[in-house]
Amino acid sequence: MKCDVCGRAMRRWSVPPTAQEEKIWSCSWCHAATHVGGEWFEIARPSYLPMEMRWERAAADGLPADVSHAFGIFDMTLCGIQEDDMSPSDCWWLPERENACGACREAALVIDERWPQAMRGEEARVSVARRPGAR
Structure with a gap:
């Protein structure tokens, strides 16, 4: 998976997925995280924090x-x-x-x-919510 913040390759955490089948990916360079799956999201990308x-x-x-x-x-x-x-x-x-x-x-x-200024806004990283009824 490619990091949406810096464009580098992300690495998957070696922990088993949660009960909601969530997988976590992190960028070793900028430390951005992406959560795939889970109860509410298809893709969750936490925003920048100071x-x-x-x-x-x-x-x-x-x-x-x-x-x-x-x-x-x-x-x-x-x-x-x-x-x-x-x-x-x-x-x-x-x-x-x-x-x-x-x-x-x-x-x-x-x-x-390493976080570009353009990626620091609350709405800079896009999350994709699960469609109702989708699994």
């Missing part, structure tokens, strides 16, 4: 408690740490906090700059 609203804090047993890492894609932090039990937490990762990982902050800035 850095301070885009990333969740990573949670894993092997991560130090005194450093806040951003959960990226493919079960890795933005700075490249990968743990078997890593998942996003229920908390935002806030890049301006003193304990935010500097390498995650730098990666988040680079990723943010």
Whole structure:
């Protein structure tokens, strides 16, 4: 699948589809996500979010408690740490906090700059809703 934001190839998440048969694709370059299937959408493309609203804090047993890492894609932090039990937490990762990982902050800035201004509007990415009665 080709990324609608930057045009690069997207990679499918290696997790089983959800009960609604949703598959998730992410772009390794700009981190745009595309969800295919699901209960309400044929194709769902979440819109751009600024850095301070885009990333969740990573949670894993092997991560130090005194450093806040951003959960990226493919079960890795933005700075490249990968743990078997890593998942996003229920908390935002806030890049301006003193304990935010500097390498995650730098990666988040680079990723943010990769989104063209034209793709940052709320209506810039088109989602396709499922037709009533279609399966």
